Amino acid sequence: MPLLQHPDLARCGSFVCLPIWGDTCPAATRSPGASAPLVRLDEESWRGGRKSFARERRCDALSALTTAKRGDTMTLAPSTRKTTRPISRTTSDDAIRGTSLKKLQQSMTTFGNARLVELRSHRRYPTELESDASAALADGGTMEELKRDLLDGLTNRLRPELTPLRLDIHPGTQVVAAPYDNSWETGLGLPLSKVDGHMALLGGDEFSGAGFSFFLTATADASVAVTPQGSYEHSFGVLDLQTHPNVTTTGGAGAIVYGSGGTTIVDPKATLWNRVGMTPTTGESVNIAMPDITGMSGGPFPGQRLFPVLFDMRQGDTFEVWIYLWNANANTTGTPFLCSQSGKVPVVTVEAGPPFILG
Structure with a gap:
């Protein structure tokens, strides 16, 4: 024995x-x-x-x-100690009916219009270096490869598929899984991202966005960290050999948390690209994990990470958490400009602990 x-x-x-x-x-x-x-x-x-x-x-x-x-x-009896979670997801009808969707729409409309005004004010002209770059891509095979890469990227963003997801779960971590509670889309953003957490949007001569939300309720005062888990992709470029100096494009991701009465608790955004003028060599294709999304650097220091989203909750509070993608493009009409963006978030991790008090 x-x-x-x-x-x-x-x-x-x-x-x-x-x-x-x-x-x-x-x-x-x-x-x-x-x-x-x-x-x-x-x-x-x-x-x-x-x-x-x-x-x-x-x-x-x-x-x-x-x-x-x-x-x-x-x-030898199993341990009977009860674990109390200070934060939990709520899917009650009252909470969902009290969505801050209209507040989000107003906020994103204001943000999008400001981006478009900024983009449409840019004017630039091709430099000698850009003209040389266009000439260097005169080879038909190279141009076909560029078109294929951009179109394949667009197809992959719009096609649903099962991909492995690696999660690091710590003690006390809670997982919020799709389907979520509400969806938002505008411009060329695809609807119903709440169904499986798949946010997909194209880039036209306008502001576009797509996202989803869920609700959290607090049974005790807590500091909360919310992190979407999944993958993020974007790509953009032009499908010809010409220089398009006035085409402007920008895009990124964001999160916004609303408290009771539609009060904005936190509203972080990250700009992931910002280009003025497009040539066949200035396109971009990015594929990263959602938690690794980092905004562009505005100086000598690295950009700021978007996630986790940090905020405090008081006992009895119910907050709505939105996660979304956005892009804005201008002066693209009549050009072979192509832009696509996608985020796949099957689950969101929520970590909560005692409130931080800085004295």
Whole structure:
């Protein structure tokens, strides 16, 4: 009969360990039909235990065990400690009806119009270097490769597919999974991203966006970190050999958290690209994990990561969390400019802990 070594028994998560005498636990057996592991102390083990009683080692859960007498059978019960989660997802009808979708639409309309005004004000002309680049791409094979890469990228963004997802789950992490509660789209953003967390949008001569939301409620004061888990992609470029100096494009991702009454709690955004003028060599294709989304750097320092989204909740609060993608393009009418963007977020991880107090 195998012996249960104390370190192994102490690490077992299915039941609490029994009092330990000496360096080795007594022999263990399971009673037929028993619902929990049973340990029977035979005469020899009991005597050995009494002789080394001075070296007794007990676990923190010793109070959950009954005192064993000679010849008794001791039942090792599962731990009954209840875990209280300060934050949980709510899908109540009242919460969903109280969505801040209209507030989001107003906010994103204002943001999008500002981006378009900025983009349409840019005017530039091709440089000698850009003209040389266009001439260098006069080879038909090279141009066909460029077109194929851009079109393949667009097809992949619009095509649903199953991809492996690696998650690092820590103790206390909660997972919010699709389907989500609300969707938002504008321009060339595709609808119903709430169904599976797939946000997809094209780039036209306008502002476009797509996103989804879910609700969190608090049973205790807590600081919260929200991170979408999945993949992100974008690509853009022109499908000819010409220089298009006035084509402008920008895009990125964002999150916004609304409290009761539609109050904005946090509203972070990240710009992932910003180009003025397009040539056959200035396109871009990016494929990264959603948690790694980082805004463009505005100087010598690295850009700021968008996720996790951090905010505080008070007991009884219900917050709506939006995650979205956006792009804006100008002066693209009549040009072979192509832009696509996609984010696949099947789950969102939520971590919560005691509020941070900086004094």
